[in-house]
Amino acid sequence: MISHLTIAYTLALLVLARYYYAAQALKRKLADIPLCSSNGIFSPLTDPFRSVLNALGVVQQGYDKFRGSLFKIPVLTKWVVLITTPTLIEDLQKAPDDVISFSEGVKDMLQVDYTFGKPFHQDPYQVKVVKGILTRNIAAKFAEVKDEISAAFEELFPQKDDWELMNLNDALMPLVARTSNRFFSGLPLCRNPDYLDLNIRYTIQVILAAYFIGIFPTFMKPLVGRLVTPLPAAVRRAKRHLVPIIQERLANEKRYGGDWEERPNDLLTWLLSEATTDSRRTIDDLVLRFLTINFGAIHTTNMTVSAAVSSLALHSEYIDELRDEIKTVVSEHGWTKVGMGRMRKLDSFLKESQRCHFNAAYGVERKVLKDFTFSNGVTVPAGVTLAVPVWAIHHDNDYFPDADKFDGFRFSRMREDPNQSIKHQMVTPTTDYLLFGTGRHACPGRFFAVNEVKAIIAHLLLTYDFKLEIEGVMPPVTWFGSGGVQDDKTRLWFRRRK
Numbered sequence: 001m002i003s004h005l006t007i008a009y010t011l012a013l014l015v016l017a018r019y020y021y022a023a024q025a026l027k028r029k030l031a032d033i034p035l036c037s038s039n040g041i042f043s044p045l046t047d048p049f050r051s052v053l054n055a056l057g058v059v060q061q062g063y064d065k066f067r068g069s070l071f072k073i074p075v076l077t078k079w080v081v082l083i084t085t086p087t088l089i090e091d092l093q094k095a096p097d098d099v100i101s102f103s104e105g106v107k108d109m110l111q112v113d114y115t116f117g118k119p120f121h122q123d124p125y126q127v128k129v130v131k132g133i134l135t136r137n138i139a140a141k142f143a144e145v146k147d148e149i150s151a152a153f154e155e156l157f158p159q160k161d162d163w164e165l166m167n168l169n170d171a172l173m174p175l176v177a178r179t180s181n182r183f184f185s186g187l188p189l190c191r192n193p194d195y196l197d198l199n200i201r202y203t204i205q206v207i208l209a210a211y212f213i214g215i216f217p218t219f220m221k222p223l224v225g226r227l228v229t230p231l232p233a234a235v236r237r238a239k240r241h242l243v244p245i246i247q248e249r250l251a252n253e254k255r256y257g258g259d260w261e262e263r264p265n266d267l268l269t270w271l272l273s274e275a276t277t278d279s280r281r282t283i284d285d286l287v288l289r290f291l292t293i294n295f296g297a298i299h300t301t302n303m304t305v306s307a308a309v310s311s312l313a314l315h316s317e318y319i320d321e322l323r324d325e326i327k328t329v330v331s332e333h334g335w336t337k338v339g340m341g342r343m344r345k346l347d348s349f350l351k352e353s354q355r356c357h358f359n360a361a362y363g364v365e366r367k368v369l370k371d372f373t374f375s376n377g378v379t380v381p382a383g384v385t386l387a388v389p390v391w392a393i394h395h396d397n398d399y400f401p402d403a404d405k406f407d408g409f410r411f412s413r414m415r416e417d418p419n420q421s422i423k424h425q426m427v428t429p430t431t432d433y434l435l436f437g438t439g440r441h442a443c444p445g446r447f448f449a450v451n452e453v454k455a456i457i458a459h460l461l462l463t464y465d466f467k468l469e470i471e472g473v474m475p476p477v478t479w480f481g482s483g484g485v486q487d488d489k490t491r492l493w494f495r496r497r498k
C-alpha cells in the first residue's frame with residue numbers, strides 16, 4: 001500500500017525535476033550571451049546572490065566588459081539579460097507586447113498576482129486614466145497642489161529662523177503623500193493620517209513581499225504568496241476611507257447621470273469615466289486602483305525630491321541663481337503649470353540630480369515571451385528578463401561628457417538650441433535618460449510628477465535655508481537588490497528664511 005507521504009514526496013520530486021530541466025533548457029539557450037561572473041569555483045552558487053547583494057557592482061562590471069552588446073546575470077531564480085546600447089534599447093521599444101512584455105516583467109518583479117491582485121494585471125485601465133484625463137487636469141488643479149505644498153511645509157518644517165536638524169524622510173514623505181493626494185482626492189482625505197500612513201506603508205510591504213515571494217520557484221509561489229500578501233489588509237484599511245466616498249459618488253451618478261454640476265474633479269471621477277464595465281465599477285476594484293496609483297506615485301516622487309534637496313545642499317553654489325529664476329517666473333506666471341514649464345534652470349538641476357543620484361543598477365524590466373532577435377543578430381529566448389543598466393548609462397562619458405561631474409545647468413545649456421529644447425527636459429525619456437523608463441510604457445505619471453517636484457523644490461528654495469548634516473558629504477544610499485534609496489536616517493539642517 002503506497003502511503004500519502006510517498007505520493008507527496010514523489011509529486012514534489014517530479015515538480016522539482018521539471019523545474020530543474022526547464023531551468024537547464026533556458027540556460028542552454030542563453031549560452032551565446034556572455035555571463036558576467038565572479039569566476040570563482042563557487043560562482044554558480046554565489047553569483048545569483050551577488051547580483052542581489054551588490055547589483056550595482058555586478059552590472060557595472062558587466063557594462064565595462066560587454067558594452068556594445070548584451071550580457072547576462074543570474075538573479076536568485078531567474079536570468080536577467082542586460083542590453084547596453086541605444087540601438088538595442090530602440091529594438092526593445094519597437095518589439096510588440098506579446099513578444100517583449102512590460103506587464104509580464106512587472107508581474108514578475110512585483111509578484112503582482114499576490115501583491116496587487118489579478119485585476120491590476122489583467123485590466124490595467126488605470127494607466128490610460130493617468131496618461132489621459134489625470135494628466136490633462138494638472139493645470140486645472142495646480143492651485144490646489146500649491147496650496148497643499150504651502151500648508152504641509154508650514155506643519156512639517158521649522159517656522160523659526162533658528163537652525164533645526166531634521167530627519168529628511170520623516171518630513172518629506174508625508175509632504176509628498178499629502179500633495180499627491182490633494183491632487184488625487186482633495187480635502188479632507190489628503191490629510192487623513194491613517195490613509196496617508198496606509199499608502200506609504202503599502203508600497204514598502206509590496207516590495208518586501210515581492211522580494212520574498214521572488215525567492216521561491218514558480219510552483220511554490222501561490223502558497224507563499226497567499227501567506228505573505230499585504231493586499232487583503234491594505235484593501236480593508238483603504239475601504240474604511242474610500243467606501244463612503246465611492247458609494248456616494250456612484251449614487252450621485254445614478255441620480256444625475258455621468259455629469260452633474262458639482263461633480264468633483266478628482267481621481268474617482270477620472271477612474272469612473274473609464275470604468276465602462278461592471279467589474280471596474282465594484283468597490284473592491286476601485287479601491288485597488290487608488291492603492292496602485294498611490295504605489296506608483298508616492299515613494300518615487302519622495303526619492304526624487306530627497307535627492308534634489310541633498311544635491312542642492314551639496315552644490316549650494318546653484319541656489320542663488322535658481323532662486324532668481326523662480327522669483328522672476330512666479331512674478332510673471334504665478335504658481336501655475338505654465339510657470340513650472342518656464343523654470344528651465346530648475347528643470348535642468350533636477351534632471352542632473354537624478355542623472356547622478358537615481359539609484360537603479362538596472363531598470364526597464366521586460367519579460368521575453370517569444371524568442372526575440374535584436375538588430376545585432378543576438379537572440380534572447382522566451383522566459384528571460386531583459387533590463388537596461390541605468391546607472392552605468394547615466395554615468396557614461398559618451399552620453400554625458402564629464403559624466404562623474406555634477407553639472408547642474410548642463411541640460412538648460414543644451415536646451416538653448418531650440419531644436420533640442422524638448423529632448424533635454426526632465427520629463428522626456430530617452431535611451432540615455434531612464435528615470436521614467438522608456439518607450440510606450442514610460443511612466444505616464446511623469447508630467448504630474450515633474451510639476452509637483454518642481455513646485456515643492458521651488459517653494460523650499462524661496463522659504464527655507466538648508467544645509468547637509470555633514471558639510472560636503474552626500475547622504476549614503478541603502479541598496480536593496482537592483483535599487484537604492486537615500487538612507488532614511490538622513491538629516492539636514494533647515495531654518496525659515498527671514
Ligand code: HEM
Nearest residue numbers: 127296297300301304364435436437438441442443445449
Ligand atoms: C518622480 C516620480 C516618478 C518616477 C521616478 C516614476 C518612474 C516610473 C518608471 C521607471 C516606470 C516604469 C517605466 C518603464 O519600465 O519603462 C513607471 C511606470 C508607471 N508609473 Fe511612474 N514614476 C513616478 C511618478 C508617478 C506618478 C506620480 C504616477 C501616477 C500619477 C505614476 C504612475 C505610473 C504608472 C501607472 C506606471 C505603469 C505604466 C504602464 O503600465 O505602462 N508614476 N514610473
